[in-house]
Amino acid sequence: MYIRECYRFFAMYFQLLLLASCSSAATLPKAPFLRPCAQDNPHFNDCALESAKYGLPIVAKGDRSLGIPPLNPLHIPEVKVDDRSFTLTLHDALVYGLENAIPEKIEFNFEKRNINMEFTLPVFKAISKYAIDGKFLLLPIKGDGDFNGTSINGKLRVNQGYNFKKINGKDHMEVVDMKVTFMPQRFYLTLTNLFNGDKTLGDHMNAFLNENWKVVYEELRPTLESTFETILTSVTTSFFNAIPYEEILPKTL
Numbered sequence: 711m712y713i714r715e716c717y718r719f720f721a722m723y724f725q726l727l728l729l730a731s732c733s734s735a736a737t738l739p740k741a742p743f744l745r746p747c748a749q750d751n752p753h754f755n756d757c758a759l760e761s762a763k764y765g766l767p768i769v770a771k772g773d774r775s776l777g778i779p780p781l782n783p784l785h786i787p788e789v790k791v792d793d794r795s796f797t798l799t800l801h802d803a804l805v806y807g808l809e810n811a812i813p814e815k816i817e818f819n820f821e822k823r824n825i826n827m828e829f830t831l832p833v834f835k836a837i838s839k840y841a842i843d844g845k846f847l848l849l850p851i852k853g854d855g856d857f858n859g860t861s862i863n864g865k866l867r868v869n870q871g872y873n874f875k876k877i878n879g880k881d882h883m884e885v886v887d888m889k890v891t892f893m894p895q896r897f898y899l900t901l902t903n904l905f906n907g908d909k910t911l912g913d914h915m916n917a918f919l920n921e922n923w924k925v926v927y928e929e930l931r932p933t934l935e936s937t938f939e940t941i942l943t944s945v946t947t948s949f950f951n952a953i954p955y956e957e958i959l960p961k962t963l
Contacts, residue, residue: 748963755817762813770809781809786838793930796844800857803838807831811866818959823872823886831864834894840901847925851915855903861894870946874955883950883958888943890935897923 747757772780840857904912
């Protein structure tokens with residue numbers, strides 16, 4: 711699937727959203743998406759959620775001065791997936807939908823050093839050129855043409871634990887555990903020019919994939935979520951190493 715590279719961009723987007731929801735104004739004073747929340751705020755989680763809702767549409771438009779690319783669409787030159795039974799390559803993918811992600815919940819547990827976040831992605835779509843060869847759910851599949859993968863009302867849940875370490879004498883957060891789940895209410899997949907352009911075989915395969923979309927998604931889900939966790943952990947680690955804890959989560963304002 712296209713998810714591996716999409717998640718690389720979404721991971722960056724997620725970290726900017728986390729920064730928007732909880733960072734000190736002193737961290738990025740020129741960032742228009744920041745509405746800081748302090749730990750001593752009795753309604754910190756509500757504040758963080760509202761800050762994320764405010765900051766997300768601004769982040770989605772991009773900010774060249776901060777190195778933030780626009781999110782609609784994202785261009786991904788090439789994506790390769792090697793499954794046990796098939797290989798899939800996407801070329802010049804355009805990804806739509808991240809800009810409309812809806813923060814549903816952001817919960818910090820400072821005592822347990824844990825962050826829980828939930829988002830809804832109403833429509834998450836990738837359009838590209840593709841090539842596939844192998845077997846999918848025991849059926850032979852081969853083709854190259856146009857790819858369209860669309861998820862509807864996807865629920866993204868992130869559970870992140872953290873600890874502390876010293877860098878230049880200051881406390882910095884570090885990731886100790888990252889769990890991600892993503893489940894759409896519906897997933898659609900269309901592949902043109904399957905089986906050397908045999909329309910009958912191609913139509914049957916597309917119908918099969920979409921009629922059995924839950925099985926198709928569950929087949930891919932462990933790899934997709936594991937990839938997301940790996941990328942998100944890497945990006946989060948870079949983020950935490952760069953900014954001291956007291957600047958990310960100020961005790962008071």
